[in-house]
Structure formats: structure tokens, C-alpha cells
Amino acid sequence: MIAARVATDLPYLRLALRLARRAYGLTSPNPLVGAVLVKRSRVIGQGWHHRAGESHAEIEALRDATRRGLSPTGATLYVTLEPCCTHGRTPPCTDAIIAAGIKRVVAAATDPNPAHAGRGFEVLRGAGIEVVHDLLASEATRLNEAFNHWIVHRTPFVTVKAAMTLDGKIATASGESKWITGEQSRAHAMQLRLGADAVLVGVNTVRADDPSLTVRGQKSGVRSQEPEVRSQKVLKPVRRLVLDSRARTPLTAKLVSDEFAGLTTIFVGKEAPTRRVSALAKRVSVITTPVRSGRLDLRWILRRLGREDVSSLLVEGGGEVNASFLEQGLAHRVAFFYAPKVLGGRAARRGVAGEGFGGWPDIPKLRDLEWRRLGEDLFLTARVGAT
Numbered sequence: 001m002i003a004a005r006v007a008t009d010l011p012y013l014r015l016a017l018r019l020a021r022r023a024y025g026l027t028s029p030n031p032l033v034g035a036v037l038v039k040r041s042r043v044i045g046q047g048w049h050h051r052a053g054e055s056h057a058e059i060e061a062l063r064d065a066t067r068r069g070l071s072p073t074g075a076t077l078y079v080t081l082e083p084c085c086t087h088g089r090t091p092p093c094t095d096a097i098i099a100a101g102i103k104r105v106v107a108a109a110t111d112p113n114p115a116h117a118g119r120g121f122e123v124l125r126g127a128g129i130e131v132v133h134d135l136l137a138s139e140a141t142r143l144n145e146a147f148n149h150w151i152v153h154r155t156p157f158v159t160v161k162a163a164m165t166l167d168g169k170i171a172t173a174s175g176e177s178k179w180i181t182g183e184q185s186r187a188h189a190m191q192l193r194l195g196a197d198a199v200l201v202g203v204n205t206v207r208a209d210d211p212s213l214t215v216r217g218q219k220s221g222v223r224s225q226e227p228e229v230r231s232q233k234v235l236k237p238v239r240r241l242v243l244d245s246r247a248r249t250p251l252t253a254k255l256v257s258d259e260f261a262g263l264t265t266i267f268v269g270k271e272a273p274t275r276r277v278s279a280l281a282k283r284v285s286v287i288t289t290p291v292r293s294g295r296l297d298l299r300w301i302l303r304r305l306g307r308e309d310v311s312s313l314l315v316e317g318g319g320e321v322n323a324s325f326l327e328q329g330l331a332h333r334v335a336f337f338y339a340p341k342v343l344g345g346r347a348a349r350r351g352v353a354g355e356g357f358g359g360w361p362d363i364p365k366l367r368d369l370e371w372r373r374l375g376e377d378l379f380l381t382a383r384v385g386a387t
Helices: 002-021 057-067 093-099 119-126 137-143 145-153 183-194 203-209 274-281 298-307 319-327
Strands: 034-039 042-048 076-079 104-107 130-133 157-165 169-171 198-202 234-236 239-243 264-268 285-288 312-315 333-339 366-374 377-384
Touching: 002 034, 002 042, 002 057, 002 076, 002 104, 002 137, 034 057, 042 057, 057 076, 057 093, 093 119, 104 119, 119 130, 137 145, 145 157, 157 183, 157 319, 183 333, 183 366, 183 377, 198 203, 198 319, 203 239, 239 298, 264 274, 274 285, 312 319
Parallel strands: 076 104, 104 130, 157 312, 157 333, 198 239, 198 312, 239 264, 264 285
Antiparallel strands: 034 042, 034 076, 157 169, 333 377, 366 377
16 A cells, blocks of 8 residues: 555656756755645646745745645645755745645655754644655755755865766867867756856866856757756856966956956965966955965865855866865766777876876775766766765
């Protein structure tokens, strides 16, 4: 009987997960959440959280039912995350659920915040509502892996991204790199930016490639787990970060001179020349950063970004920057695109450089590997770490 009921619940929860994904890249620092109201095997309302500060998914679903002229009394609410029970920018969803006369709540995942985990369920049960949770929990957890990390650790979830040849090269010895991968890979890379709060590169990438690091749209028809994006315009503002210990970023660089310069932050060391720091600070935010072992302190930077509500960070640096995050154990996911090309050459630039690891036991473990074909390219994404 229980198994049959769970089987009935799953399609509605999957619908709620699909609804949650509609706001991909728009809700930070809040999670993606979708909700579905069902009464007598009929969907009477559905909704999702559109962006931080706006109504939560549960409220959107209740309003949808009201707009349809349908009463939620006695209905089952399917939601991808435990309903909130505290006052934030919006009132507690548990109050609205109880007031609406919902008889049953089925949630995919528990709130990861240690201060709140399980409290929403307790409030609902205390009001006589049946609660079922942790169905499709792995799917719901993956949907909000950045938020889940940030809300617990208060540092960003870090993804290291690189586009490489099969032998791991990202550019020729002279720096030529356009285009290693094909159109579908580049479109999917843009989707990764869409899901990030900030994108980080090193100053060598700025000097060599002069990137804009904006989030632009793709052509329709590109397959992706995220919502399809059809506009070629800049889709959303995203913070752009540069590691530049000596303040060598040119004043002519796009990150410093374009219309989004206000979203650029350059991290410099205490030894950076005052004149160059002052010139940059007239156009962008410049933050003097502690130095450890001759390099900018990445852990300090991540803690600062976490305090500024940056929950997800996409690292698109060159080989040295990528290696720094991996070697220091600061990367949580890799996103590697592989083109069917072999560049070779001792001086060609590698996707991951650095000093390397001492031996096999020291190499970071990749788990939950996902391979995907994107045109002629291969895309690998995986979690970094043993757990």
C-alpha cells in the first residue's frame, strides 16, 4: 500500500523539480524550489520560486489554485524542499500551508540549513498535516548543490571549468585558443555561467584573451539540463572576478572598460604598485588580499565571497588558476569539455598546470561522473572529493 502511494507521488514530485529548474540562475542566494498542488488526482495549482525576495514556490502554487477558482483545502502539496517556518524576506510558508487546509505534504529534500532542518516538518505535523519527505532526495540535492554547500559552510560552491584537447591542452604555446571546442560545447559552457553567481579568471587570461565573461544567450535547439535560452543578449548580471596580485590588468580590458565594469572585482596583493591599483579602482572594485606562499589567499577570498552571498563560483582560469583550486582542495566540481583534437607540444598550455600532486594517493578523487556528447565533443562533470 505504501509503495503504491509512493509510486503515485513520484510523478508529481518530478513535475515540481521541472518547475524549479525554470528559475535556473535567477534565485541565488535562495534555492531553486518548485511546488504542485494535487486534489483528487488532479493538479489544481503549481508554481516555483522566481527570484530572491519574491514569493516562495508553495505560495505561488496556492495562488495558482486561487486564480483557477479551485480550493486547496484537503489537497496534497508536492514540494522539492522542506517548507520554511521562519520569517525572512517573506512570511513562513508553513503558516500559509496550514491556513490553506492542506492535508498532506510530500517533500523531496530536507532543508540543509542546520538551524532549520526538520523544523518545517515538525510545525506541519504539529498542525495535523501528514508529512512525507526524502523522496527523489538525490535529484533535489543535485538541483541545489551550490545552495546546500553555501548555506552550511558560507563559502561558494566552486566549479572548475576548462575546454581542452584530448591531451589536456587549452592553448598553443603562443596562446591561441579559439576555438578548441564546438558550438554545442560553447553553448553549454554559457549555461554554466548562467547558473553561477560569479566567474573567476586569472590576470594572464585577461591579458591573453580579453574576455567579457558575460552571460549571453544561445541558439535554440541546444540540448541542456537547464532551461533553453534563445536570446543572444546578456541574460543576467554576473560578478566577474580577477586574481591579479600585481595589478597588471590593462585599463583597456573589457572587464574594466565595458558597461558591466561595476560588476568586476580585482583581487590584488599588498605589494601591487599603488599607481596601478589607484587607476583600476577608479573603474572597478579593487580588494587588497592577504598573500600565502607568494600567492593570493584563495581561502580568504572564498570566505569574503560567501559573506557577500556568492553561493556558486565558476572558475574559468588558465592552468595555474585551475591547479590552485584543485591542489588546495577548494574545488567541488569539475566541468571539462574535450574536443577530438591532439595539440601536443611541451610548451602548449595545459588545462591544469601547477606543481602537481605528490603521488596517486594525493590525487583528488572524482565521483558521480557524468559523460555527455555535445556535437563532436565530450563533456565530463564530476564531484571532487571522497564524499
